[in-house]
Amino acid sequence: MSAARVGVVTFPGTLDDQDAARAVRHAGGEAVPLWHADPDLKGVDAVFLPGGFSYGDYLRCGAISRFAPLMEELIPAARAGLPVLGTCNGFQILCEAHLLPGALMRNAGLHYVCRDQGIRVETTATPWTSDFTEGQEIVLPIKHGEGRYVADPATLAAIEAGGQVVFRYTGGNPNGSLNDIAGIRNEAGNIVGLMPHPEHAVEDLTGAPSTDGRAFFTSILKKLVNA
Amino acid sequence: MARVIVDVMLKPEILDAQGQAIARALPRLGFSGVSAVRQGKRFEVELDGPADEAALSDVRKMAETLLANTVIEDYTVTIEE
Numbered sequence: 001m002s003a004a005r006v007g008v009v010t011f012p013g014t015l016d017d018q019d020a021a022r023a024v025r026h027a028g029g030e031a032v033p034l035w036h037a038d039p040d041l042k043g044v045d046a047v048f049l050p051g052g053f054s055y056g057d058y059l060r061c062g063a064i065s066r067f068a069p070l071m072e073e074l075i076p077a078a079r080a081g082l083p084v085l086g087t088c089n090g091f092q093i094l095c096e097a098h099l100l101p102g103a104l105m106r107n108a109g110l111h112y113v114c115r116d117q118g119i120r121v122e123t124t125a126t127p128w129t130s131d132f133t134e135g136q137e138i139v140l141p142i143k144h145g146e147g148r149y150v151a152d153p154a155t156l157a158a159i160e161a162g163g164q165v166v167f168r169y170t171g172g173n174p175n176g177s178l179n180d181i182a183g184i185r186n187e188a189g190n191i192v193g194l195m196p197h198p199e200h201a202v203e204d205l206t207g208a209p210s211t212d213g214r215a216f217f218t219s220i221l222k223k224l225v226n227a
Numbered sequence: 228m229a230r231v232i233v234d235v236m237l238k239p240e241i242l243d244a245q246g247q248a249i250a251r252a253l254p255r256l257g258f259s260g261v262s263a264v265r266q267g268k269r270f271e272v273e274l275d276g277p278a279d280e281a282a283l284s285d286v287r288k289m290a291e292t293l294l295a296n297t298v299i300e301d302y303t304v305t306i307e308e
Binding site for chain 2: 059060063067095096098101102103105106107108109110148150151152153176
């Protein structure tokens, strides 16, 4: 049987695509490079939107990327159920594309924050978190200047009630995010966005604070193999 | 030729961390009597033709689609005299 194929998107200014592709391979999947200007998903089974500063964060983080030719294909595919994970800038792009509710704003403290962050897994009911246990406390690196999750009160209440909060910061909120939200999913559950970086926490060798990131990739590969 | 201004501001209920930092800096610089500052963006859109209703409708569409994120921001469109 051939390995599950996970697309990794590169925009101009993307930083973490190589780490993401490596993490996919590390978990036993095939990483398929996808190019922002090429409206072709190459038949992948899932998509990883990595972090960075796509289009220089001009206008707003993710605002320009959201209109990239590749996104014209990705947005309807994601709405139709394609599993998509966005980390950091990828999360910002998913919010700008209205695939996830709310928005990400400048950190409350205004400083860029780069540290190892405690995170609690609030739900395993997504294709990207099934290998965790509910309530599991993990540690992942964060590195962002615009990670404060905001949504209007009605939206916030709806995502809390609907179990759409996937990750919450523990041991201190690094950016002023509402309800300590670190990551959310869409209603259907196939699209997940988070500010922390699982792709930087898959190998001890790199000095990562943990290898907790591995479970994101083993989750999706199990899901795809069993699909 | 006409110039249309699109002003984009955070919705009032959204915390403007940058505006607050500016407001806090002002007294240190000797400016008193400022109770709050909110920071926004101004876009100057140069049109090929006149700022008629069709053109303004297009500019509003631009604002809605790209210039503002209406999840967190409001915008106003005005014609520069």
